[in-house]
Structure formats: structure tokens, C-alpha cells
Amino acid sequence: MDLDERVASYLEQAEQLAxxxxxxxxxxxxxxxxxxAAGLGYGRAEQLALCRVRATRLRLQQRDAEAVVQLRDAVAIADGLGDVLPLPERCALLAELGVALHHAGDHAAAVGAFQQSLAVAFQISPSYWPAAQTRLLMSFPLRRLGRRGEADAALREALTLARELRPPGADKLIAQIEAELGEVRTSHGPPLAGPAPAPPRFPPATFAPEPQAPSGFDEVAYRAALADLDALIGLAEVKAEMKRMAELLRVGALRAAAGLRRADVSLHLVFVGAPGTGKTTVARLFGRLYHALGLLGTDRVAEVTRADLVSGYVGQTAALVNKVVDGALDGVLFIDEAYSLVRPDSPGDFGPEAVTELLKRMEDDRDRLAVIVAGYPKEMGEFLATNSGLASRFSETITFADYAPDELVAIFAAFAAQADYALDDAARAALREVLADLHARRDRFFANARVARNLFDDVIGHQAERLMAGGPGAAPTREQLMAITAGDVRAAAAG
Known part of the structure; x- marks a missing residue:
């Protein structure tokens, strides 16, 4: 569901202020x-978001009846959106309505809203973990109505689900459910009178992804990841380090299976090197490797930059970081140019807040998340020194060296082969001369594989110009269309 970026920014600030x-x-x-939103034609997405933010403020002000009006409007808008609104958001919205109705004193309607929320949760999955929290919340209006048997059943179902799935914060949730279950079973008499008991505060509507349990060691996927690593051009030191780590982690898994203690190895890594040295590609391979070893629930790699983590407004950066981390759980979070998170020459910058929140999540979710940060060696060293907790969170630093001239030639040839171009011996010799010269004159910002890619784009441009020199009627053969000559290479280098 698309929401206008500016409207979203204003509403984020409004909610944080509330x-x-x-x-x-x-x-x-x-x-x-x-x-x-009105200037944009007041789309349903904007209407829904406005209602929910207003409802949050009204509930915090204890203006529950007014919050109910806003949430009922939000539910009506959500019904009109149909399948456009994701089921988890619909589920959370109905649960929020249930809490507001309970606090407003309409306990029967609250139970109905919670039951609708649970019906949506079942559509997502019979084991959708937020349903445990919804059942806990539903027990409060059920008790108010004197329906203690139903409250007891709801709490028992919540307890079973929470114990089976063990979501983040499970211990606290289980303790809450057990406490309420004990209260229900020791309570007797007519429905409670007086002010409604306050249930635990319901969380924001967007839940973290349902935990995906690692599936154990997958030898086929493990070997495939290492085979793809071997197939990469160059990167000898990176390959050796990754294989060493893979063997260490594999032995750790075997020790655990044998009932032995395993070394506590962090999955968080630092990659240092110039652009175009394969850092993103290797991060993706680590995602596959961790999943194959049974250490993470998926092989997903979420690739982000400073813009995804740092807000320009007070109080919004931590929310951004948590949103990104929630989306990366059970996989790898890859932060390129991570040093840009901290700008010492910019007082008031919110980057340090992002780092602090990230460190907390790296520790809290260490069993569900691997963070890989990458960038230039000097800048990454300075970045790790900006916060005393940073360096200790990362187990290894892997250095990506610049490609040698022959490796750059091989990378160029791989681009050509993938695009159905061919290099003869003379063209390959000219290519090596050009790339060796570029390599010799490189500085710390040399872009490595990107240099080879850019040169390839220039070369085929000159090849096309050569083939079409005879005019629109030119009809080159298949072999001519494929052939890259030494002249094409030299023309590209000169241009």
C-alpha cells in the first residue's frame, strides 16, 4: 500500500510527538x-494512516471514545482497500480497535473486534505469533463480561502458541499470560465493576516478521555456496577466509549435535576494500552459507545505506533502524559505506543514534540476524572507533584487495561472454595493456570490476560505430556482430 512520502514523514513526526x-x-x-493529503486528492492510504495516528494520540490522551471513532473509520477504509492492505496490518488494526473499545467500556464490541483480528491472523497462518498477544488482550473484556471460561480458554491458547513459537520477547509475554491465567482461575463472583483494568499496551501495527526457525544443516546448499565462491574471479584471500569461517561454523554445529559446547562465534562481519571488489556478492554468499549451516532461518540479504537508516527529524531514526532490522531478521543486513552513518563534522546529525540502536538490535537479535558493514579501509577503521561497542560486535574483518590486471581482463571477458561477444588474441592483448595501465595509475578510489564493466560498455559502443560505418544499409555477419577487435579496445581507451 503506497503512502505519499511527505505525508508519511509528517505522520511519523506526529506519532512520535504524541x-x-x-x-x-x-x-x-x-x-x-x-x-x-488533501492536495494529493486524499487517497485511501493517506486517510487510513491519518486515522490510525490520530487514534494513537487519542488513546495516549485517554480519550478512548474518540479513538474508537477514528479506528472504526480506519477499519471501514481498510475494508474498502480489500487485498491492497496486507493481512498483518489488518490484523493489528482490528486488535487496536479491540483495545480502544475495551478502554471505552464497550466490552462486548471489544471481544468482537479481537475475534475478527484472530480470524485474519488464522488466514495468515494458524501459528501466526501475534495471535497469542491478541488472545491475551481479549481475555480482559471477556473477564469484564463475566465470561471467565472463555477468558481461561483464550489465555490457554495464547500460552500454548507463545511457548511453541517463542517470538521475540516471548519470556515476558509468557509471564504476562501466566499471571492473567492465574488471576482468572482464582477469581469468582459476578462481573468486575468499576474502571476497566488496563491490558498490556498493544504494539505498533507493523509486526516484525514471524520467526523462521533455521532448518538445520543443508549439505547441498552448503556445497553450492562454496562452489559459487570458488567460481568468482580473484579474491584468493577472501575465499580462504570465508572457507575458514565456514569450516569453523560447521565444526561448531557438529559439536552441538554431539552434545558438546560450541564456540560463541559472532555472525557479524566487517568488509573493507575499494569499490567493485565483490563485497556485495560475497555478502550474498554469506547469507546462503549461514542459512545452509542452519544458523539463520533464510538466505535473504537486505542491502541498505545511510538513507535507509538515518532520518532528518528528531526521534525518527531509531524507528527507521528498527523497521529495517525487523525486515532483515532471520537473514543478513548488509550496510554499504557504513562509515557514512557517522559524520563527525555535522553537529546534530542523527547518525550516532542509528549506530546506538543498531548495536542494541545486533545484541538482542544475535540469533536471528547477521550484520555485515562495508566500506573503504581507512574510513571503516575510523567508523569502528566512533563507538566503543562497535568493534567488539564484529567477529572478523575481511579485506578485499584490488583486482590484478589479469583478473580485470578475466572480468571483462566474462562480461563479453555473457553478452555474446568474443575477443580474439589481438583484442585480448590490447585489453590487457589498457587495463594494466589503468591499474598502474589507480588511486584508493579505483573501482575495480566497475572499471572493467565501464570499459566493456565503451568498447561495444565503438564496435557498433565501426560496424555501422557503412551506413544504414550495412549488414554485418553474426561473427562480425560478436567480434571485438583490438581497434575497438584502443578506441574506447582513447575516448
């Missing part, structure tokens, strides 16, 4: 967001 208790300023940002 959580900080600055309700007047929060309403000001809501108003600006509404004006921006």
Missing part, C-alpha cells in the same frame, strides 16, 4: 499531513 506527550504539536503535524 508518544513523547507533546499532544498539541502532534495535532499540528497531523493537520499538516491532512493538508498535504
Amino acid at each position: 508518544r513523547d506527550g507533546e499532544y498539541g504539536r502532534a495535532e499540528d503535524f497531523e493537520r499538516v499531513a491532512g493538508q498535504q
